[in-house]
Amino acid sequence: MNLLESLLTGLDEARRHWGQTVLSLLGLVLGTGSIVTVLALFGGQTAITEQFLSEVGGRGTIIVYDRESSARPRARELASKRLTFRDAQYLRDRATTLTAVSPGWSEELPYRAGDVSFDGEVVGTVPDYMVINDITPMIGRYLSDLDVRHQARVAVLGWKYADSLFGRAGDALGQIVSLGGKSYTVVGVLEREEFYFAAWEDNALEYRNERAYIPISTAIAQHSATDRLDFLTLKARPSAGGAAAQAQVKSLLYARHGVEDFDIRMSGQGAGDDSGQFLLLFNFIFLVVGIVSLVTGGIVIANILLASVVERVREFGTRMALGATAGAIFAQVLAEVLVVTIMGGLLGLGLGAALTGVVAHFMQMPAVVSPFIATVSLTTALTVGLVAGLFPALRASRLAPVEALRYA
Amino acid sequence: MLIEARGLAKTYRLGQVDVQALRGVDVDVGAGEYIAITGPSGSGKSTLMHILGCLDTPSTGSYRLDGEDVGSLSGKRLAHVRNRKVGFVFQTFNLMPRLTVEENVALPLKYRGGVPRGERRARALALLERLGLGDRIGHRPDELSGGERQRVAIARALVGTPAILMADEPTGNLDSRAGAEVLATFAELHAAGHTIVLVTHDPGVAGRAQRVIQMSDGRVV
Ligand SMILES: Nc1ncnc2c1ncn2[C@@H]1O[C@H](COP(=O)(O)OP(=O)(O)OP(=O)(O)O)[C@@H](O)[C@H]1O
Numbered sequence A: 001m002n003l004l005e006s007l008l009t010g011l012d013e014a015r016r017h018w019g020q021t022v023l024s025l026l027g028l029v030l031g032t033g034s035i036v037t038v039l040a041l042f043g044g045q046t047a048i049t050e051q052f053l054s055e056v057g058g059r060g061t062i063i064v065y066d067r068e069s070s071a072r073p074r075a076r077e078l079a080s081k082r083l084t085f086r087d088a089q090y091l092r093d094r095a096t097t098l099t100a101v102s103p104g105w106s107e108e109l110p111y112r113a114g115d116v117s118f119d120g121e122v123v124g125t126v127p128d129y130m131v132i133n134d135i136t137p138m139i140g141r142y143l144s145d146l147d148v149r150h151q152a153r154v155a156v157l158g159w160k161y162a163d164s165l166f167g168r169a170g171d172a173l174g175q176i177v178s179l180g181g182k183s184y185t186v187v188g189v190l191e192r193e194e195f196y197f198a199a200w201e202d203n204a205l206e207y208r209n210e211r212a213y214i215p216i217s218t219a220i221a222q223h224s225a226t227d228r229l230d231f232l233t234l235k236a237r238p239s240a241g242g243a244a245a246q247a248q249v250k251s252l253l254y255a256r257h258g259v260e261d262f263d264i265r266m267s268g269q270g271a272g273d274d275s276g277q278f279l280l281l282f283n284f285i286f287l288v289v290g291i292v293s294l295v296t297g298g299i300v301i302a303n304i305l306l307a308s309v310v311e312r313v314r315e316f317g318t319r320m321a322l323g324a325t326a327g328a329i330f331a332q333v334l335a336e337v338l339v340v341t342i343m344g345g346l347l348g349l350g351l352g353a354a355l356t357g358v359v360a361h362f363m364q365m366p367a368v369v370s371p372f373i374a375t376v377s378l379t380t381a382l383t384v385g386l387v388a389g390l391f392p393a394l395r396a397s398r399l400a401p402v403e404a405l406r407y408a
Numbered sequence B: 001m002l003i004e005a006r007g008l009a010k011t012y013r014l015g016q017v018d019v020q021a022l023r024g025v026d027v028d029v030g031a032g033e034y035i036a037i038t039g040p041s042g043s044g045k046s047t048l049m050h051i052l053g054c055l056d057t058p059s060t061g062s063y064r065l066d067g068e069d070v071g072s073l074s075g076k077r078l079a080h081v082r083n084r085k086v087g088f089v090f091q092t093f094n095l096m097p098r099l100t101v102e103e104n105v106a107l108p109l110k111y112r113g114g115v116p117r118g119e120r121r122a123r124a125l126a127l128l129e130r131l132g133l134g135d136r137i138g139h140r141p142d143e144l145s146g147g148e149r150q151r152v153a154i155a156r157a158l159v160g161t162p163a164i165l166m167a168d169e170p171t172g173n174l175d176s177r178a179g180a181e182v183l184a185t186f187a188e189l190h191a192a193g194h195t196i197v198l199v200t201h202d203p204g205v206a207g208r209a210q211r212v213i214q215m216s217d218g219r220v221v
């Protein structure tokens, strides 16, 4: 009997005990299905994070925060001037990996216009900030270099605050708003920004609608006793890459401060963390189910279908008595396993695609089973099958005919 | 001589104890003989039969089958000998439950290789006709009576035109009528020139053979 015929015998056997075959497929189908779903959801999540990043100014935006001072600061920490306007200038001069540096100041201040008043965030910054963060005015303009140089009392309002203060966002232009008791002329209103990581999530960009931007020079002169900054927004040179820029900024600032009294973060890091956490749990469950199912599936295949079933071993014994060589038995068993695995993998792929569709529909998130995912999951299923099948195939083919015939 | 076995011994090791299933057996079988091996249970009949059928190897002793020294053959060559020289019939029939009668009978030719499908079929059909099973070719084994199953198994054993037909208790699982049918088949085959060795502990069955080899406690007596 040649290899082809042994393989055909294996195929035939898989076809003939169909019920058993389908049963032994179950684990494999579930396993493959779960893995497909995990990969698809994970892919969707990655895609949506990528989309969010491009929405907030793209990759390569780095933010340096002033760190809360420790409860009992040491001498070194006390000696540091902390994050200042000068750091911004210093980075602009020295950090070769950066294309833009924007100092920032931020404070919770009372807003008032007419009889509307509330507390909200006021951000002092420079024109570069708009470029780095991809901010677009809906009407009017953003802050200018001139505003910064002359400590102008001008403000650019986020969409929501403009709307709350003046009834309609579009009506805010040219009006006077009081921020922290000082009057500012509204020179621009920003576009409304929205981004949802998942259907059940809040607008991830709402904080941008609830803000006013004023020149950093004005902010420090009018509302601050010191020249300390709250953050620096930096843009990495694309050729340098975010990680390299982050490292350079860290070492430069450390050299100046003599202590690490700042935190550095990539923009979008932690973006969508809440929905991400939920998804992570979700993916984790699916992944565990997937792996457990695959392993179980493999064991089931190795067991039920093959050499530990008495009836099957005796059958191999009979085949040997009729003249089957060890190689023929091996090929038959392996062929059976492969057929079963390929079918299980394909069914699992179908199940995974269906499951992905259902999950994506109910959670309103993007998730697709790409050719890559299909390839990965089928390869996984096939590997499990091969590993599971190799052992029983070897065992069956190594039996002496009498042993196999007497097997009980 | 078709079979020349000298000093066959087989020892099984069961934990600390050695079980001597065969203690030095000489067997000669000439072409065209019809031989029955009998003896009480545990006397080593099956053990001897398995060695003669190349399903097992002796611990010591020499065995020539159809002029070939079987003791020195590799596993692959032994499979070859089983396929070409020996037709083995089991007490429990050992048919493939999912194959049809015809597919079962043709199986040894499949393992032989190089026999075209049409010829495999034709040879299986011819044998089944000859054994009175021509109307059963498409059936599965579980649709047949015990006697019919054993005759299918005999057809399967014969399809490769072996030098010798061996059967271990071929009537052991059959009622007397079906047993008689099977014995009649053996008688016909013997008359047609086939060499037959069968194992039985039924004196009635042994009595149909030309020659009886009586075994006791691993020896021929
Ligand atoms: N695989 C084995 N392992 C250990 N002992 C064995 C094995 N096979 C057979 N024996 C022992 O060898 C002896 C001969 O066994 P064998 O099967 O040849 O007897 P038998 O004459 O065919 O008996 P029966 O008429 O019951 O079929 C017995 O004592 C048996 O227990």
Ligand SMILES: [Mg+2]
Pocket: B045, B046, B047
């Ligand atoms: Mg016996």
